[in-house]
Amino acid sequence: GQSLEQPSEVTAVEGAIVQINCTYQTSGFYGLSWYQQHDGGAPTFLSYNALDGLEETGRFSSFLSRSDSYGYLLLQELQMKDSASYFCAVRGTSNTGKLIFGQGTTLQVKP
Amino acid sequence: DSGVTQTPKHLITATGQRVTLRCSPRSGDLSVYWYQQSLDQGLQFLIHYYNGEERAKGNILERFSAQQFPDLHSELNLSSLELGDSALYFCASSVAGADEQFFGPGTRLTVL
Numbered sequence: 001g002q003s004l005e006q007p008s009e010v011t012a013v014e015g016a017i018v019q020i021n022c023t024y025q026t027s028g029f030y031g032l033s034w035y036q037q038h039d040g041g042a043p044t045f046l047s048y049n050a051l052d053g054l055e056e057t058g059r060f061s062s063f064l065s066r067s068d069s070y071g072y073l074l075l076q077e078l079q080m081k082d083s084a085s086y087f088c089a090v091r092g093t094s095n096t097g098k099l100i101f102g103q104g105t106t107l108q109v110k111p
Numbered sequence: 112d113s114g115v116t117q118t119p120k121h122l123i124t125a126t127g128q129r130v131t132l133r134c135s136p137r138s139g140d141l142s143v144y145w146y147q148q149s150l151d152q153g154l155q156f157l158i159h160y161y162n163g164e165e166r167a168k169g170n171i172l173e174r175f176s177a178q179q180f181p182d183l184h185s186e187l188n189l190s191s192l193e194l195g196d197s198a199l200y201f202c203a204s205s206v207a208g209a210d211e212q213f214f215g216p217g218t219r220l221t222v223l
Contacts, residue, residue, distance in 0.1 A: 100156065
């Protein structure tokens with residue numbers, strides 16, 4: 001089976017840097033994705049790591065280490081609008097697009 | 112706007128009833144996925160269709176069924192509804208089985 005673990009809540013102040021960790025147990029997967037969801041809204045894709053290492057997209061970066069079964073999302077220069085839930089997800093190596101999501105981390109950005 | 116549309120936005124019904132949720136994927140996307148999100152819960156995968164064929168099933172209840180039509184829109188049918196079925200139901204689409212999935216705005220189902 002596949003399971004992903006994330007902290008349930010993280011709090012940070014505006015302008016700061018925050019890291020949201022994701023540890024996983026899976027027999028095989030293509031890569032690790034991150035999605036953002038504002039309260040009641042649709043999840044939106046943020047980033048994807050197929051290979052080990054760091055991927056940077058503007059203020060957001062994502063990291064994957066397959067040997068450590070670990071990844072993280074790094075948010076820099078936090079803004080109030082970054083307050084949302086963040087989900088890591090994996091897609092298994094079976095021939096399907098099924099995504100398995102972590103339970104999500106609620107980020108609260110304070111002034 | 113992701114390009115994925117879902118109707119209706121809200122649905123209120125009674126236990127024992129049957130409802131149909133509808134999803135139109137982004138233009139060109141052949142894959143459609145359905146997810147359930149209960150209050151304070153993560154996204155639970157229900158089912159994946161690719162170009163009209165079922166590709167994968169998650170922990171979808173036998174009371175739930177789905178299909179994808181030739182025009183690629185999809186419907187999720189929920190029957191014999193129970194209070195616990197109250198949730199947000201999201202549809203997503205992608206090119207084939209991509210990791211980047213585009214989610215619709217969701218249908219909020221309330222079973223009374």
